[in-house]
Every structure is written in structure tokens, then in C-alpha cells.
Amino acid sequence: MLTLLAIVTGCLYAAGTYMMLRRSLFKLILGLVLLSHGANLLIFTVGGLTRGHAPVIDAGEDVPTSPWADPVPQALILTAIVIGFAVLAFTLTLFHRAYQTLGSDDPDDLKLSDQ
Amino acid sequence: MNDVVLVLPLLIPLLTVALSLLAWRWIAFQRAVALIGAIALLGASVLLFQRVYSVGTIVTQAGAWQAPYGITLVADLFSAIMVVLAGIAGLMVVVFSLASVDKGREAFGYYPLVNALLLGVCGAFLTGDIFNLYVWFEVMLMSSFVLLALGGERPQLQGSIKYVTLNLVSSAIFLAAVGILYGLTGTLNMADLAIRLGESDRPVLVTAVGMLFLVAFGIKAAVFPLFFWLPASYHTPPGPVSALFAGLLTKVGVYALIRMFTLVFVQDNAYTHTLILALSGLTMLTGVLGAVAQQEFRRVLSFHIISQIGYMTMGLGLAGLVESTELATFALAGSIFYIIHHIIVKTNLFLVSTVAGKLCGMVELKRQGGLYLSQPLLAFLFLVPAMSLAGMPPLSGFFAKLSLIKAGLLAEQYLLVATALFVGLLTLFSMTKIWSEAFWKPLPEESPASRNPPNLSSKQMRILLFPIGMMALLTITIGFCAEPVFSVAMRAAEELLQRDGYIRAVMGEAQ
Amino acid sequence: MERFFELDGAQVLGPSLPLAIASIFVLAIAAPWVNRFAGRSAGWLLAILPFCLTAYFASFTGAVASGETFQSELIWVPTLGVNLSCSLDGLSLLFALLINGVGGLVLIYAGGYLEGHPLLGRFYSFLLMFMASMLGLVLSANLLGLFVFWELTSLSSYLLIGFDQSRPQARASALQALLVTGGGGLALMAGLLLLGSAGGSFEIALLQSQAEHLRSHALYVPAVLLILAGAFTKSAQFPFHFWLPAAMEAPTPVSAYLHSATMVKAGIYLIARLSPALGGTDLWIGTVSTVGVCTMLLGAWLALLQTDLKRLLAYSTISSLGTLTFLLGLGGELATQAAIAFLLGHALYKGALFLVAGSIDHSTGTRDVRVLTGLGKVMPITAIAAGLASLSMAGLPPLFGFIAKELSYEVTLHSSAVLITTAAAVTANAFLVAVAIVVGLRPFWGSRNPDLQEAHEVTTPLWLGPVILASLGLVFGVFPQFIADPLVGAASAAVLGRDLSSHLTLWHGFTTALGLSLITLSAGIASFAIRGWLVKAAARWGGIFQWGPTRWYDWALTALNAVALGMTRVLQSGYLRHYLMITLGTMFALASYSLLRHGALTITFDWSDIRFYEAGLAALILFAVFAVIMVKSRLSAIMALGVVGYGVALVFIMYGAPDLAMTQFLVETLTVILFVLVFFHLPESTIVSGSVSRVRDMIISVGVGGVMTFFVLLSTPDSQKALSDYFVTNSKSGGHGQNIVNVILVDFRGLDTMGEITVLTIAAVGVYALLKLRRRSELVETGSTGETIGLVTSAQLAIKEEPTAESQMSSMILCTATRFLLPLLLLFSFFLLMRGHNEPGGGFTGGLVAAAAFVLYRFAFGVAEVNRVLPFDPRVLMGAGLLVALCSGVLALFAGQPLMTGLWNELHIPGVGEVPLGTPLIFDVGVYMAVMGVTLSIILPLAEE
Amino acid sequence: MIQETTSITEIAIGAGLAMIGLALFLTFIRLMIGPTLPDRVVALDLMGVLAVGGIAAYSALVNEPVLMDSGTVLALVGFLGTIGFARYLERRGHNE
Amino acid sequence: MSEQISAGLLLLGSAFMLLAGIGVLRLPDLFMRLQAGTKASTLGIACILLGAAVHFQDIAVTVRAVLVIGFFCMTAPVGAHMIARAAYAAGVPLWEGSITDELAEYRKTSKQTEQDAPMVESESEKS
């Protein structure tokens, strides 16, 4: 299963990269989202995979039933997901405003600030 | 061990953020809170520095969970220095903002954002946990995104898009690298990572992960060829925002590079640090050439940031390559000294550029002028940081450059030294370009300021010049007191290179 | 690193020498105020200090002449080897006297010359700053200390050359001087550092004591070349000489002081200072003397061709500097003495002549030698001074210039290449005789040019300096013994590093040198006579000089700008895609090279343990990813993206991460809603990139993805899970919670969460501000107000909302259902919050669900209604949430525990039993509030758009 | 705890998961081919519901009831998404 | 016994789910796809959740399953209604085999009456 998820992760990164290189701010954001999915899945996968068992302790016990899934990557990804959401919300709004103000969705039209 | 002084630099800005948000519509309150908070932050950072200076590295285990299990906050001398610098830059920028930021921005969270930025920066300096570092980076980045875009003017939006996109790429790489490190070692504590990576049976992979960190932090630090976001954006937001960015943000990247490549990734120095050295040279050169090509006050300064990042990483690269511990310490101390110098000088130059822009009504150097005659104090206050940046003795920049070049020569990296010297000359060139255009040259007829002179009240002017003057004074002071400052840098470098002290302080008896 | 080196037998002076330097710096700072309060007498007042210092230094002559050296120890930055320690020996003393003596006169002169100039105060300031720096330079006992002052002289020179800043030419010349000397300065720095590392110290005395070691050191050659490069630029040696004539843009007192008497001699000083340590080798002698000869000839020839008084003097100064370099390069007792004597003589006559030139300019308004005639009658005092000085320059007895010239001929006659050096010296000196006639005699001869009606004698400050300097030339010429031992001898001794006694006499008898002097004089007069022809001839051949170093400088600047612009255009192209490509490409290249540089890696693909539904899910995600890339319609892409997100969440569920999946579901849905809200307005993008760029992008993408796949496959965890083992065993006992992920979030790694809600809060502020804070011109579509940079809030302009269309469109069925759902969902969100510590849920999910409830309400009833229903401003709620979270973390501090330590208490609830209550739970409430506030802050304004 | 012996429940759930998976793919095809925006919305909505079912079945398969809660949340926000799209449709029209 | 019941319910539910999927893919117009998608899936989810509840035999799980079923019964029709309404309003065409469109008639007349007279006359009142 690791192999499969590794490939899915790679595909997410590849697709994210590809989308970011298109000439559209919209696709750029899609690419960013894919990239962040890729990162999340990567952490999840390299943290080790355990089928089915949540790291939740059953009532009346002190440790979860073995084998439990590693809770650390889960906590990290959870943080990353929420941060990713915040970033995405801002980025979307920014691009939206940029489109309204600059009248273009083409990142190639954004050269003014560099020259 | 439980040191309140260690957490104050986090609590103070966080509290100001929360209070400012609570008083969302009460701007006078936000201004007051921001000012008090900035003063308190500086005070706390000085206390922290004093403490670390006297008792050595201090550590607090957040939540009382013993390292490596909880999140460790740790201040060694390097961190403490950085926090003090953040405090200084923060206070100066807040004071400057009081007289220069428009009502609209103030009404939409300018002050809490500045404080959030400081929070992120301080957090990044103080954390001893790699994922927590990611979180503070995000705090810092998010605040910088918003500060950059706040106001939504055309160039701002254009610059923001590039800034945001490239920094998000950096974050994605950072996050992935953290995940891989966790997979490799099962830990997130940086000291623990240092131990475990040393024992790793997969050194190739460790180095490759190190490369991911190099790229992620290299983007934040604006190292060649990852710096594009910086010149695209830094000149677009209001002056104090640029100043804060210019002073602090890239330096957090440099800080992280230094931390990671002195503490964690030290297994394959011959490879990694040679790479860092090569990138340093290229960074210096491309940055300064970029500056030469610019015709706008803040754009020139922006490219110079890049160029000077090259100097900062140069010391790191040298420190990893030389045999002698003494020389390595010296080189790294050069980097640290350079950072100290740079943060103060660069922040100040951006503040000066803002005042110049306000007085001339334009940002292009061609359409500025006459400030030498009309604003002699400002002219002097420009000259101090500008000459310091160019490495003119006896200002801070001279000693910064001297130490690095000396280290480079001792390490026999002649090509790099030649580059550094050449870049120094070009820095002088572009500083004098600004001086000549904005200050010496008479105000051109077509400049808007010659038609309707700016109406800066003298009170406003005093508030604007106060931080500039303070920082110029600091630049001079660092020059004259280079010995104590440099010896602190030496001690910090020593601590960085002798990892055991840090590791022992963090891990306690658990090790 | 290095310790201050104390020379054996040196007299330790205490801090008096540095204090002397510092006093001038202080005066420099005070000068503008002095000028403001003292008015016309400011120059006189300010000159008091230099004169006092002249006297002070003069008091050392006896002791110094007897071979003593005085030292002041002042440690500055020992770690870097930079010290301000000073030492006073013969060479330093000579320079110190010149600097202070000439400096005082120039200050007085400047008071008259720039009388009434609005920036006179600054001028004094810069001049004094230079004076202090120059004094520091010559007194420094430490090479890096010397360098500090060296650079300061460059800076003050820059400010003074550009003093008349309104003229573009002045600014350009100032820059040129700074770049050339600054560039040299950097070379010098490198050279000094190399020298220091070779010698193990930067203390000059210590270096001198190990000259042998240094000369055989591997770093000797680069060190010498770099140091000489610095010296040559500063002292305007060929091919760096061009900045000096251009520097004549400076006010004349500056030219007199910096660009003839003192600063340009800093390079000479350095060569002299270091020759005991570095001199005597073939490299040294060859380089220094060759460059000196070239400069001497070139300067003299070019001087002859000038028509501007100051440029004439500037080129003649270059020639003299060449002579000095040449003499010092040769080395040896005689040459050194000749050099020192020449240096002194030159400082006196050239300083005087420059000041005279300034007086003439001041008096007549012109410096063109072709029109300046017959001023002797109206400016008698100036004429006398000029006459004396120019005769000294021409090398006529009984002036000091004669003695110096005789000495230099003695040197050439004794040198190894007698013929060449003598011929060169005679030629150069002959031209300089002609120049001396042109500048010092011609303007005062003959009948007055009718155009110069306004000419008048100058005021006291303006003639005092020239007269004193010129007279000194006469006095020293007649009584050379006054200065032979105390100054020239002592200085030469310092340069040679050994004692010697000097015998300067005016009359040596009929020697070969005297013959050469006669030849020189007659040749000089002859060349003055045919000067017109010479100039014409030179004009014919003038093309050569177009290819001179000035051109090189211009080319270098142009090339620099072109390269800089070109490189920047290529790198900083403005194309975000290029930036991304380079950035990601760099990551790919570095990572893959690092992975593969030790040979191929073994990667195991394990397909055995895959369940069918896992494969199906993976396939679904991949299809969706493919769809995101391929579909044309934006909405389809957004939906496919949503499927990817849901698919990832299902992966989380499959491997036991319900919290994660929950959050992912919530976030993904909100993301899709955000996308829909935002792209409501946007048209389809029609740009399709070409196939080449698509293939290129694909290669990069596959590279990036491939590297990441390898990383995942390679970094499968060993069984070392210290962290999670600890969390699992301590979650219930230490964290009082059964949902370990949540305990990690609010307790073990609560600080992460604190940072995270801050990120959320900031993002919400950002979204709100981006949407609500608009430029005035954007809102006032007509743009009638014209150009306004000011920003206004939408509240100020009160955009009219249109609630009518909204409420009409809403479905009654939805509204009714929502009335029931809102309380239900809020209840559910509380449920999630409350149980989060023990079962999936928590502050995040709870907050998100609560926000979702209000979003639903907004969809049903519209913005106005939701604002009415919401009991709080979302921004304030975020702030409150942050504050609650913060306070829950800080409470521990008051209990003497580290930040965010959980404080727990068992709460007795009758009938239920013991309920653990702790600060992490309060923290989670803060998270709940913040997340809810944030989500509402983001979505509600976006939905308003 | 996944039992070693295959029980009737496991077989049923396996078959059920297969059916749900198939349904997901069919729905995904509809999501992609449209042709109108509401078609896609319907498909996406259905995919959410299918996922809830899949989660419930899977949690029964691995005997982990806590997994079902994420299904609950999905059910909830899936509805929100659908309503969001519907509102968007009303304003924008079906032409995307 | 309960094992068989839960297996049966899960199978039945999944079958309905599949049915929904096929329906959404095969049916000729949006409104019909919507029907298949909403209803079969609601029934399917109810069966699956009940099956899971029976499987776990846990009060908390059962209560939640029942609540979620209730929630679905409440939201699914509202959602379907909203999509259908919006789609219709947006002009999504009916299948060409449709035999009547009384809403279109109503809209037309109400638009006319809006202009002419305040009287609203609907198709249903005529009949």
C-alpha cells in the first residue's frame, strides 16, 4: 500500500507543479492545493500506515488497542490542513482582487512589479 | 526549568494581536496597544538576551512535556540576538507607522498584523522543534502576505501574487521535508533530530532531505536562484511594511539555514557547505547586479537585500568547510555580525526611502532630488546606514564585511573573496547612486513635489525621523562597539558549532 | 586574536594621539554650529585647533629626530585585529605637521573663499572630518586602523568633490573618485588581510620586524599587488590617475588640501610605511618605480596641454606623485631622502599654487590661462606668493624645490638604469618648469587683459595661506638644516627602518645634477615657448588619449550597467512561471543529484499488500487529479479538486485518522465553496500554452513528482516511534484525554495549535481587508475626483446593498429547513467540541461546523439577516478566541509551570461523578471560537461580493 | 480487530464496498461529462453520500466505530456544499 | 442473527447506492438524474447506517446512525429541491420526451400579469 500511496503522492506533486506552470492564476491555485494535498499525503505515508485503527483509547482502558495508527503525523497534518485552508482562503481572495483590479487571469500580465 | 522570560517574546505580540482584534473598530486603542506591545517586546527581548548571556542557553518545555516529546522553546545566544533585533526593528517600525500609515490600513488590522509578524519571527527564533518552526514560519508568512497586499493597489497585488506563490512553494517543500524527517527518525525535536540523524543508516537520504530544507529556507532567505519573489514585491507595500520585511523576513530564512546546517545537517559538510558557498557567491553577485540595474529607491534596496544574504550564508558555508574550529567560529561569527548589522541598517534604509518618497512625491530616483539641501538631517541619516551597507568604516557594515572577507581569505576561498570585494564596490556604487539622485541632485521640475510641496507637519516629521535617527545611532554604536558585539557573535557562533551544549540543554537528562 | 604589539623602547604616550584625532572629529561635528555663531570669523576660529596640534606635534620633533617613537595604545576590535593604536615616528610626524599646518591655513582660506555660501558649515565639517581621518591614517600603528581612516578620507573626499552638488559634473566626478579610490580600498583591504595572515598581526611594527619572513611568504605576491593597487588608486598613479583632474570640480581649498598636499599622498605614505616590511624585492622595486616613472611622464606631458589652471595643477600633481612613487620604489637612503624632501617641497608649493589659482578664480571669475594676464599689479601679494611657489616648483634656487630636485637627480644618476630614469626625470621636470611658468608667472605678467576689469586683490584669508606656504618654501630652501634632521632625516629613517642623518644643502657645488637642473630649466623655458605648437601637435595626436583610462572607466560603467540590466532582465523577467520553473527545477536538481550522487538507489516496489478498495480509491484520486488537469471548465476543475480532497480524506479514514478526515471534509467543502464564490465572476481562461512549453513543464513536473515518490519510498520508518509511544501511553494519564490526536493538538503540541489559530486569524483579517478596503478611485467608477492615492473603507462610502433580489430568490423550503437545521448544527458543533478530547472532534471541527451552520443560514436568508442573527462581529470573536486560548496557556505560568502546561481539576457533578476539567479544554474552547470567527470572517464577506 | 476467518459480514461489506466504489466511478464520470453545471452538482453531491456510505461500511469492516463520525461530518457539509452550488447556479446560470 | 441482518442491510444499502450511481449516469435529463441520485442514495445510506448500527450493537453508534438518517431525510430533499429549482431557473432543458411543463406556463403568465393586471392565474387553478 505504501507503494501505491507513494505514487499517488508523486502524482499530486507532479500535477500540482504542472498546474502551477500554466498561464492562469486559477490553475495556479489549483496547483497549490494539489501540492498541499501532496504534502499532507506524504507526511501521512512516511509516518507509517496502519489499517483501520484510530489512535483513540476505548473507554475504561489506558492505551488504544494495538495496532494503532501513529497519531503524530495526524496531528501534524491536521495543523497543516487548517493552515493550508487559511492560506488558500487568502490566496483565493488575493487572486480575485487581482483579477478585479488588473483585469487579467494571465500571470504573464503581472510583470509590472518587476520592471 | 521554567523561564518566563523565554516565552515573553511570544506572549506579548500574541496578546497585542488578540487585544487589537477585540477592539477591531477602536483604532486609537490599537495604536496604543501596538506601541506599548512593541516597547514591551523590546524590553522582554533585552531581558532574554541578558539572561542567556549570563546563564547560557535557556530552555522551556511547553506544556511541561519533557523533550523530545513536547515542544521545546530554547534560546541560545544566537536566538536571543535575533529576538533582540526583531524587537528593535519592530519598535522602530511601529513608531514610524504611527506617523506614516494611512487611516484605511489602520482600520483594517495594520497593527495586529505587524504584531503577528513579530510573533511569527520571534517564534521561529525561539522554537526548538522543527514542525513548530513550520508553524511560526506560517504565522510570519501569513502576516506578511496580508501586510503586503493590504491596501490592494495595483503593484501591491502584482507583487503579492508572486510573493505568495513562491513562498507557498517553499512552505510545501518545508512541510514535506519535515514529514520525511519524521518518517526517518520518528522525532521532531531539533536536538533529538541532531542525535538521531547522526546515527542514521541512510546518510544519502539525510543529505537529500537537507537539500529540501536548503531549498525551502533558501527561498525564504532569497538565495540565488530562489530570490525572485523578493524584488518583485518588496517595493510595493507602504514603507514601514517594506522596512519590516527587509529587516526581518529574509533573515529568518538565514537563521533557519544556519540553525539547520549547524545543528542538524552536519553529516556531509563537504558537499552541503560547498554548495552553500557557491550559492552565496552567486547570490551576492546577482543581487548586486540587480541593484545596479534599478532606478527606484526601494528596488535598489531590495536587490541589495539579496546581495547581502550572500554574505550571511558565506560565513555559514565557510564554517562548515574549514578544518580549524577557531576559524569556523570566526566565519560563523562574521555571518551573525553581518545579520545584526544588516537588520538594523536595512530597516533604516527602507524607512529613509519612505520619507524620501513622501517628500519628493515620487519613488523613481530620476524624479526625486533636492533632499541634501532641504533635509540635511535626513541626508545625514541616510548616509550613515548607506555607507554602513557599503562597508564604510567605522560603521557596522565595515566590520561585518571585514570579518567575512578575513574568514574567506583564511579559508583560502579566493574567488569568493574577490566576488565579495567586487560586490562591496558595487554596493558603494548603488548607494552613491541613491545619494546622488535623491539627495544631491536638485529636485527636477517635473517632480510632483516641486509643484505642490508635501505637507508633512513638523510633528509628523519628528516621529518619522525618530526611529531613523535611533537606528543610525545604533549603526554608529555597533561600529564603535564592534568588539563587544563581535565577541557576542563569536560566543554565539561557538555555541552553534559545539552542538553538544545545545543538545544537552534541550534534552536534559533524557539524553 | 592579535594582541597589541608594543615596540621595544617606544615611549608610551597614553591616549593623547587618538585624542588628537578625536578632537578634530569633534570639531567637525561642531563646525556647522561654530559657523552659524561665529559667522565670518569661523574659519579663523576653527583653524585654532589645527594650529595648536601643529605646535603639539612640532614639540615632538626633537625627540623623534633622536630616533624615538611614541605610541598610544587604544584597543578597538582586537578580535578582528582592528586597533586604533597610534605611533608617531618621523614619517608620521612629517605628515601630521603638513596635515595640521596646511589644514589650518586652508580652513582660514575657505572662510574667505566660500564666504556667504549657505553650506559653508557643512564644508567646514567635511574638511575637518577629512583632516581627522588623514591624521588618523598617518598615525595608525595598526594596518586595519589605517584602513579605517583610509576609507574615511575617500568618503570625505567624495563629499567635498561633490560639494557643488547641483552640477551634474561635480556629482559624476565625486562618484568617479570614490569608485576608483574605493575599489582600490577594497583591494587594499584584501591585501592587508593577506599581509596580516602572513605576518600573524596587523601591527605595523610587528610586521616590520619580520620582513624576511613576509618576503618569502606564499601570500607575499598577492598581498603586495593588492596593497599597491590600493596605494596607486589613492595616489592617482597611472592608470588610475584620471580621477584626480576630474576631482578639480571640488572647491579650490579642497583641491589644494586633499588633492595635492595630503590625501593623494596617502598612497605614497602607505608605500613608504610598508617598504621596510615589503620593499626591496624585485617585484616591489619593479612595480613601484615603473608605475612611478610612467605616471611622472604622463602627468607632466598632459599638464602642459591644459588650459584650465586647476587642471594644469592637477596633472602636474600627478606627475609629482609619480616622481614620489618612483623614488620610493627605488628605495635606499638617497632615494628615500629625495622622496621625503620632494614630498615636503611639493606640498608647500603645490598647496600654495592651488590656493593662488583659487584666489585668481575668486577675483576674476575665470581659470583659463589663455585669458589670464597682467594681474600682478592688481593682486601684488598673491603674485608674490605665486611667484615664489612656481619658482620652487620649477626647481630654482634658493627655493626648497631646487634642493628636492637636485636630490632626485642624484638618485637617478645613481640608479641602475641611469639613462632611462634620468632622461625621464629631466623630461618630466622640464615640462613641469613650463607648467610652473604658465600657472605661477604668466597670469601676473604683462598687460592686463581688458576682460578682467573686475580683478582685485583678495582678502586676508585668501592670501595668507599662499604667502605662508610659499615663504616656507623659501625659508626651507635657504635654511635646509632646520628641517634636514628633524623632519626629512627622521622621516627617511622611519621609511628605511634604520637611523640615518640627513644632509640637505642648497649648494652641492658644480655637480652633474646641477647641470641637469640647468638643462631642465632651459628645456622647460623652451617648451613654454613652443607650448602653443605642442598643444596643437597633441591635438592632432589627441585621438590616442581618447583611448585612455577615462574611457576605460566610462566603458566599465556602461558595461556594468548593461550586464546588470541584461542579467536582471533575464533572471527577474517578471514571469511568475519562470520563477516557479527555476525554483522547482532547483529543488528537483538538488534533491535528485543528492540522492543519486553515490550511485543508484535500491527501491522496493511492494504491490502485494493492496486491498481492492484501496486500489479503487487510489485510482479515483488519480482520475480526479487527471481531470483537474485536463478539464476545460473551471467549475469541473473545482469539483474534480473537491473529489481529490475527499479522496485524500478517505485515505485518512482507511488508515485510522478520523479527526483528520473530518477536518479534511470540512475544509475541502469550504474550499470548494470559496472557489465557487470567488470564481463566480471570472471568465474562462482561453490561453493555451504551446506544446514545447507543455512538454518542458511536464518534464519538470514529472521530475518533482518522481523525486517525492522516491522520498516516500526511501524514508519508510524504522520501528523507532519514541514520540508516538510516549503520546499513546501518556495521553490518558497525563493529558486526561482518550483521543490522542486531540490531546496532541491541545496539550502535547498545543503551541502548534496556538500558532495555527493565529495564522487563521491573520488570514481572516487579510481576506476581510482585501475585500473591504478599496482604493477610492476603484469605488468612484467615474474617476471624477482624479488621482487619489488615499484609501477608503467601504463602510465610509456605504455601498448600497441590494437585498431585494436576494430574498426573492431564496426558497421557502430551504428557509424552513434551515430554521430547524441551524440549532441542530450548533448543537452538533458543541457536541463535537465537548467530546473532542475523548473521541473524534474538537475545537477545530466544532468551530468549523458552527461556522458552516451560519454559512447555511446565509445561503438561505442572505447577508443582512445573518448579520442580524450573529450576536458578535466575527473579528471580535476571533480576538476573543485567541485571548481565551492564550489565557489558558498563560495560566500555567502563574502556577509556576511552563507555558501551556495543563492544569487539571476533578469536578464533582452529582450523579455523573468525577469529570476532569483542565486548561487544555479551555484552550480548545478558544480554538473553537477562533475557528468559527475566522471561517465566518472569510466566507461572509466573500459571499457578499 | 480484523478477524482472521472471513465472516458473512465481511463478505457482504466487501461486496458492498465494491458496489459503492463502482457507483463512485460512475458518478465521477457524470461529474466529468456534465453536460450542465447542475449535472455536476448532482454528481458531486451523490459522491459525498456514497462516501458516507463507504465510510460506514468500512468502519463496520474494521470494527472501528469512531470512523463513522467523520461520515457524519461529511453528510453535514456535503449538504452545505450542495446548497452553495445551488445558490451559485441561481445567480450564474447553467452555462458555467 | 444480527450478523445476517446487518450483512443484509449493508448489501441492500450498497445496492441502492450502486443504483443511484447508474441512474445518475444513465438517465436522460438532469431532473431525472437528480431523482435517482437523491432518492436511491438516501435509501441506501439509511440501510447501510442501520446495518452498521446493528453490526456494532452500541447505543451511541445507533443513536448517531438514526440521527444521521434523520438528517439525510431532512437535507436530501431540500438539496435536491434547491438544485432542481436553480437548474430550472437557470434554463436547464428538460428531456425532449417530457410531456408537459406547467411551470413554464405559470412563469409566462405571471410575467404577463405582472405587466397587465395583478391577478395571478396558475395552471392548476384552471384545471
Added chain:
Amino acid sequence: MTMFLWNILLAIVWGMASGVFTVPNLIFGFLLGYFILRYSQLFLGPSTYFLKVRQVVLFVARYIWELFLANFRVAYDVLIPGAVPKQRLVKRGGPLPPSPLRRNGNLSPYSGDVRAPLAESDYICPGVVAVPLDAKTDIEITLLACLITLTPGSVSLDLSEDRKTLFVHAMYIDNQDVEAYRRSIKEGLERRVLELLR
């Protein structure tokens, strides 16, 4: 309503008394309580609760039965090859063929009329039908609309502005008899809903 709460209380009491909080036990307790309460009508006085309970139970049972039936009907149509007209399936993703019933433009000559079905299918015979409402309150209308939608083959499309007519999209207008269909809803579902709620 009070009776309902009593009933629940009794179920909980039963659960506590027996100490087993499993679903079957609680249901058993509820039923037990129901019959006890029903018996206690004798001394507590009559209550509408029991009528309502019967109505609800019958309503739900019948509704679920209809739901199943209708779902199977849809299933047949969807699953049996040929039941769904083929020409539509060919045109995936492409532009829609011109339809006389498309509402844009003035192409509605058939509105209000019944036209012959185009399809070969005997089952699918869709159309939009207006149902006049007796239901008045928000809840009544909403519940009715939801139940209509939940029944396969029909979706509540829209409500007229005067809230007197509900427009329903129906998949099976049997024998192409629109009136019969209208009646079946009015006298079937609406009547039962109103009975339940009033």
C-alpha cells in the same frame, strides 16, 4: 406531547431498571411504556397521543413501503437495457438537441397540453406538473415538498409566489394523464401529511 415524554421517560426507567442500555432493550421499554400509558388512559383521561402515534406509525410505514416500491421502479428503468432511450446516451457532453420544451424563446406551444411521448419506453414519461396546495403553513408545505422529493420519481421544483401551487417534476406520469397524477399527490401524500400535522 406530554405523553410522548412520559413514554420516553418510561423507556429510560426501564433501561435503568434492567441495567441494560442496548437498543433492543430500550425499544422494548418504549413499547412496554406505550402499552402501559395506553392502559392508563383509563384513569388519566383520553389523549390524542395514541391516535397520533398510530397515524405516524402508519404514515411512516406506508411511506417507507412506497419509497421501496418507487425505488425499485426506478431501478428497473435504470437497470433494464432499453428502458432508457438510447439516443440521449449517445450525446454525452455534447450540445443538447433542440427540444420543443426548452423554455427559452417562445417555443412553448404545448404547455398545458399533453403530448405524445417520444420515447420507446413505457415507463419514463416525465413532465412538470402543478399541484394546487391545501397546505398553508411553512412546515406543512416544507414537509410535503420534502416528502414528494424523497419519493422517487418526483421532485419539488418550485413554489409559486402566492404559495398556493407546488410545481413537481414527475418521472412517471402514468398513461400520460397529468390530472390523474395531480390527483394522486393531492389525495395521497398531501392528505396524509395534513392529517398528520393538523
